[in-house]
Amino acid sequence: MMTGNTNSKIAFAHLTSRLRQTLVATMSVTFGISMYIFMNGFMNGVNNIQADLSFSTMAHIRVYNDLPEDRTNLLKQHTNPDQVINIRNAKVIQYTDGIKNSEKILDRLKKQPEITGVTPQVNINVFYRNGAIKINGVLSGIEVDSEDRLFKTSTFVQQGSWNDLSYRTDGTIIGAGLAKKMSLKLNDNLVVSTADGVTKSFRIIGIFKTTIAGVDNTKAYIKINSARQLLSENSSFVTDVQVNIRDYSKAREVADKLASSIPYKVEAWQVANGQMEATTELRNILAMAVSMTILIVAGFGIYNIMNMTVNEKIREIAILKAMGFEGNDIVQIFLLQSLVIGIIGGTAGIVFGFLISTAVNHIPFQVATLQTLPMTFYLKDYTLSFIFGMLTTFIAGYLPAKKASTIDPVIIIRG
Numbered sequence: 123m124m125t126g127n128t129n130s131k132i133a134f135a136h137l138t139s140r141l142r143q144t145l146v147a148t149m150s151v152t153f154g155i156s157m158y159i160f161m162n163g164f165m166n167g168v169n170n171i172q173a174d175l176s177f178s179t180m181a182h183i184r185v186y187n188d189l190p191e192d193r194t195n196l197l198k199q200h201t202n203p204d205q206v207i208n209i210r211n212a213k214v215i216q217y218t219d220g221i222k223n224s225e226k227i228l229d230r231l232k233k234q235p236e237i238t239g240v241t242p243q244v245n246i247n248v249f250y251r252n253g254a255i256k257i258n259g260v261l262s263g264i265e266v267d268s269e270d271r272l273f274k275t276s277t278f279v280q281q282g283s284w285n286d287l288s289y290r291t292d293g294t295i296i297g298a299g300l301a302k303k304m305s306l307k308l309n310d311n312l313v314v315s316t317a318d319g320v321t322k323s324f325r326i327i328g329i330f331k332t333t334i335a336g337v338d339n340t341k342a343y344i345k346i347n348s349a350r351q352l353l354s355e356n357s358s359f360v361t362d363v364q365v366n367i368r369d370y371s372k373a374r375e376v377a378d379k380l381a382s383s384i385p386y387k388v389e390a391w392q393v394a395n396g397q398m399e400a401t402t403e404l405r406n407i408l409a410m411a412v413s414m415t416i417l418i419v420a421g422f423g424i425y426n427i428m429n430m431t432v433n434e435k436i437r438e439i440a441i442l443k444a445m446g447f448e449g450n451d452i453v454q455i456f457l458l459q460s461l462v463i464g465i466i467g468g469t470a471g472i473v474f475g476f477l478i479s480t481a482v483n484h485i486p487f488q489v490a491t492l493q494t495l496p497m498t499f500y501l502k503d504y505t506l507s508f509i510f511g512m513l514t515t516f517i518a519g520y521l522p523a524k525k526a527s528t529i530d531p532v533i534i535i536r537g
Contacts, residue, residue: 129451132442133458136431144463147427151467151511152474154420158413158507159475164482165409166503167496169402173370176398178273179337180391181241181364182373183380185231187221188387220244221386224360230383236367236376241268242360244349250342251313252304259300259340261314263349272366275330275343281308282328291348295328299339312342320352414510421514428460428522440531449527456526460519461512468511472504 137144221227224242231240244263249256266288270276276284280298287293294312306312308326315321324344331338350359367376373390381388392399432439439452476499483497 129454130458133455133462136435136455137459137462140431140434143427143431147424147463148467148470150420150423151464151515152471154417154514155468155471155507155511156475156478157416158510159472159503160478160482161409161413161416162503162507163475163479163497163499164495165405166498166500167483169405170498171492171496172398172402175332175334176395177366177370177391178275178278178332179334179341180395181272182367182370182391183365183377184387184389184391184394185221185227185363185365185380185384186361186387186389187219220355220359220361221363222356222359224358224363227363227384227386231363231365231380234376234380236372237365238368239268239272239366241265241272241364242346243269243362243364244346244353244355244359245361246316246349246352248317249315250300250304251315252306252310255304257300257303257340259342261294261349261352262341262343263346263352264343265346269343272364278330278332279328280331282326284328284330286327287343287345290325290327291345292323292325293327294324294342294344295330296326296342297338297340298329298331299335300342301326301329303339314342314352316352318353320354322352324348413507417510417514420511421518424460424463424515425518425521428456428519429525431459432456432522432526435526436529439526439529443529443531452527452529453520453523456523457516457519460515460523463519464512464515467515468508471511472508475504475507 228240228242231237242265246261246263247258248261249258266285270284279295282295284295287295294314296306296312301307304312306326308329310326311323312326313321313323324342330343346360347357350357353359367373370391374392377388377390377393442452443449479497479499482495485495486493487495
């Protein structure tokens with residue numbers, strides 16, 4: 123077996139003797155890796171933006187008092203066949219809504235290491251009225267500080283101040299769509315009527331816009347104690363407890379863990395928003411499929427070039443084997459060529475992919491809360507792209523190299 127230094131010199135001579143072919147192969151790797159980086163960065167950016175918009179009004183986990191599945195008969199099934207029970211004038215027993223003693227639930231949730239934020243809410247289905255205009259919607263009683271920490275709601279306030287709500291028991295902050303529909307502006311009065319016939323007037327101290335029509339057209343915020351007064355409930359009553367965790371993708375696991383210690387419905391966001399989860403997964407699969415296809419196509423290009431090189435150098439290979447080069451030496455020579463192409467192309471692809479992603483990230487895109495097209499710059503995308511690129515290049519170089527190592531020099535030299 124010849125020395126590695128000799129094999130390296132021969133591999134370098136092959137690369138430099140056909141610079142055009144070497145350049146084409148290198149550019150194939152560069153293009154494949156740069157497109158892999160761009161596609162994954164863009165898809166991850168889109169997923170992150172969708173998550174940010176969705177979780178601006180929706181928590182990762184919701185705790186609430188769910189209605190029983192069967193409300194037609196709240197009596198437990200009688201199991202004693204010898205006893206007869208006669209029920210007259212059967213009625214559905216009134217069900218207790220909401221969570222009456224929320225302090226224990228809130229304390230238990232705040233002690234969980236996975237949880238980053240908790241906020242209680244009293245959500246009421248109401249009618250908003252302004253003169254002859256009447257619109258149904260949701261009045262959300264909230265704790266101002268904890269609500270803002272969880273959802274950053276203050277960033278969506280376009281008029282007025284979010285913090286003013288903390289000391290205005292008669293104040294409300296309403297959605298921009300609701301204000302437009304009801305012809306309301308800052309400092310106007312908004313009349314609210316509950317299903318039980320309770321009516322109260324609130325002063326509009328702020329207008330917010332989340333770009334989510336279902337929220338902007340129907341929602342208004344008031345202090346949580348004001349909402350409790352509307353329902354004539356005590357100071358610990360809530361209808362919902364909203365919970366955020368460190369990694370929203372693990373909401374199911376955390377919800378299942380919490381459900382064993384909390385006597386209320388613990389619901390992960392995936393349960394109520396399955397379409398969002400499915401859309402995210404499909405985008406990830408699409409991005410991966412396109413990226414891998416690009417790398418595989420680049421690998422076929424390298425394979426064709428290396429195969430052509432083997433055919434063109436067939437007599438030289440035969441002479442090398444006649445001089446004492448073994449099959450492993452031939453494999454090493456051509457693998458070195460493919461690895462050099464992979465390293466140069468991979469490095470260039472990472473740089474080019476970063477430049478493309480940076481340029482796209484500065485393209486103006488005035489939609490919703492976006493100012494530019496979303497891009498992410500995750501180290502793992504750059505690392506995986508280089509690894510996949512080198513693996514594809516290695517396989518594309520190994521197959522022709524293995525073919526070259528089996529050449530019989532006697533047959534080739536005789537012609």
